[in-house]
Amino acid sequence: MALRAASCALLGVLVAAAASAAEPPGVRPGAESFPVATAVRLGGDEAQTRFVMDLSRKIDLHVFTLADPYRVVLDIPEVTFQLPPKAGEQGRGLIKAFRFGLVMPGGSRMVFDLRKPVRVDKAFVIAAAHGSPARLVLDLVRTDRASFLRRIVRDDRLARAEMPRQSRPPPASNDPRPLVVLDPGHGGIDTGTRTPSGQQEKNIVLAFARQLHGRLEETGKYRVLMTRTDDTFVPLAERVHIARAAGASLFISLHADFLPRREGNAEGATIYTLSNTASDSEAARVAEKENRADVIAGVDLKAQPDDVANILLDLAQRETRSFSLQFAHELAGEMKTATRLHKRPLKSAGFRVLRAPDVPSVLIELGYVSDGHDLQSLLSQRWRDRTADAIARAIDDHFASHTAGARAGMN
Numbered sequence: 001m002a003l004r005a006a007s008c009a010l011l012g013v014l015v016a017a018a019a020s021a022a023e024p025p026g027v028r029p030g031a032e033s034f035p036v037a038t039a040v041r042l043g044g045d046e047a048q049t050r051f052v053m054d055l056s057r058k059i060d061l062h063v064f065t066l067a068d069p070y071r072v073v074l075d076i077p078e079v080t081f082q083l084p085p086k087a088g089e090q091g092r093g094l095i096k097a098f099r100f101g102l103v104m105p106g107g108s109r110m111v112f113d114l115r116k117p118v119r120v121d122k123a124f125v126i127a128a129a130h131g132s133p134a135r136l137v138l139d140l141v142r143t144d145r146a147s148f149l150r151r152i153v154r155d156d157r158l159a160r161a162e163m164p165r166q167s168r169p170p171p172a173s174n175d176p177r178p179l180v181v182l183d184p185g186h187g188g189i190d191t192g193t194r195t196p197s198g199q200q201e202k203n204i205v206l207a208f209a210r211q212l213h214g215r216l217e218e219t220g221k222y223r224v225l226m227t228r229t230d231d232t233f234v235p236l237a238e239r240v241h242i243a244r245a246a247g248a249s250l251f252i253s254l255h256a257d258f259l260p261r262r263e264g265n266a267e268g269a270t271i272y273t274l275s276n277t278a279s280d281s282e283a284a285r286v287a288e289k290e291n292r293a294d295v296i297a298g299v300d301l302k303a304q305p306d307d308v309a310n311i312l313l314d315l316a317q318r319e320t321r322s323f324s325l326q327f328a329h330e331l332a333g334e335m336k337t338a339t340r341l342h343k344r345p346l347k348s349a350g351f352r353v354l355r356a357p358d359v360p361s362v363l364i365e366l367g368y369v370s371d372g373h374d375l376q377s378l379l380s381q382r383w384r385d386r387t388a389d390a391i392a393r394a395i396d397d398h399f400a401s402h403t404a405g406a407r408a409g410m411n
């Protein structure tokens, strides 16, 4: 419901959105009342590693571990992280790297990538005393894989109960207009791609999704729903679930790509559809990168809902795939009038977020943040206007050509 209501305030939001793409994630309303994390320290070696974080006050925590890849996850109440921009990129000892951020309203999370299997020896918070701030302490000790896995089995039920599942699809509607679901990628703890200057994919694509949302609502022809409207994390399967439960007619996932300089130059937008086998090695790389969102945010992949498993084998998905492909072509046709396209703009790969068997779905990589020209576009309001208009026209084309007759089997 909050998702629909958000659209009413859209004009106000657009101004904020334009600013937010160029800035670090804004401070959330009420954030001043949250505990503040001000510094982190790592000590030790590959036998034993200690992580310490200074906090403005004592908080509760819940810790669990995940395998393949080995991770330790700390769930804590919502915390304002005032840490250096590169905090977590460099690990030490058993910790390869770590991330932190919101996973749901009121809930933050820290995810530690591990070099080796570990046992969580201690995890606690000491209250502030004698002029020292409150401190969160995590002690990890090297263990073997078998012990690590045994521990997970014991923790399993708890870990599943802790899975973020914050979004509620709106109740079924009598509104006959088609429902378009916009899916801004990443969010919260999962920043997506980052530029050296600190621009984050999660903010860029959210600003664009808001623009497109407004544009589609203006037409009056569609209902529009966003899988996230702020800087929180939504698991991939949850995004698919939102679209299916709400009865979406179209699902558009929005992302931005990054290609390290050593791998060459790439520019322009690419439109992806789902396939078992990637159309080329770049498509495989992009799908692998985007599918990592859940790993990054500490989601247990084994605990995914069944509705995204093995559905590629289902013949019922053939029609959906054909609609998805046609829509991708329509998108390429309209988008090339508004923005640069990649030299091969239509590709396919095994994106988890495109796996709804009954909702035509595409994933748009709007451009490369590694390319100066693309990045300038992605951050520009004029480009957003133009490109959202082009996508809206493609959506018009799509629904104009796929009437009830087409759905009855003329394809």
Ligand SMILES: [Zn+2]
Pocket: 185, 186, 192, 193, 201, 254, 255, 256, 290
């Ligand atoms: Zn992405």
